[in-house]
Amino acid sequence: MAVYNPTPPPAPYGGKPVPRSQMRLTHAERDQVAEVLREAYAQGQLDEDEFDERLGRTMSAKLHGELEPLVADLSPAVPGGVAGATPMAGPEGEPTKEERGWALGAHVSGYFSLGLGPLLVLLAKGDSPFVRRQAFQALNYQLIFLIATVTLPITMWLLFIPLVIYVFMAVGWVFLPLIAGIAAALGNNWRYPLTYQIIKDPRAR
Structure with missing residues (x-):
């Protein structure tokens, strides 16, 4: 199962390091979380309403701190599942x-x-x-x-x-x-x- 694990950001020039939760998101990072949510829905960890609500919040998020609560309660692996299984929906869950x-x-x-x-x-x-x-x-x-x-x-x-x-x-x-x-x-x-x-x-x- 995909895991949301962004790389810690470097410190800005001439200033203190910015907390990761306050860093701006990239499209790739939103897609990474969307893939985690799609797999969680396919595995039965989320019902349809929860999946739709979290996916909408993911696509509208601007900061890392907005994404972390959306995946914090999801298991990173599926008990009894096959390691490295390919998501059904293809690349990046689309x-x-x-x-x-x-x-x-x-x-x-x-x-x-x-x-x-x-x-x-x-x-x-x-x-x-x-x-x-x-x-x-x-x-x-x-x-x-x-x-x-x-x-x-x-x-x-x-x-x-x-x-x-x-x-x-x-x-x-x-x-x-x-x-x-x-x-x-x-x-x-x-x-x-x-x-x-x-x-x-x-x-x-």
Whole structure:
């Protein structure tokens, strides 16, 4: 597993050494921490919400002191794991072109198969943490829409509000999977807004 272990900075000219926590970060150092977080998520040390929150803080961090708390509670090695194992997502943990393509398919397949497409992607490429996250997102979104569609004839007799809500959901269903697919194709971790995770990823706990 990757370990965040930056080189101590040299003392500035004519002054006292600056504490490492106050040194500015480089892109390579942010990428190093991002890789640690991705591996921790893949190993089950972080759940999906924790991973997304820490990754966002990593990408916006400016000083070393902001990164250290994000990895301080993560184990540097996986018990029983294989030493030197290669991360699934390729160099520096970025999703590969193939993974981005599968994630794109997980989202847009919902247009003609609802939850079946994301489920098939999950079964086919669930060993990739990136594809797995996106497939679970797409699967849960399609399940929510399917449940709303099935229950609408029942609930609309009770109140007019469910029909109004469903109209907004239907409009979202037209656009959101496409937006999600584009985001995934660009390597971004998309999360559908206001979508309850009916099926949770057991590896993320």
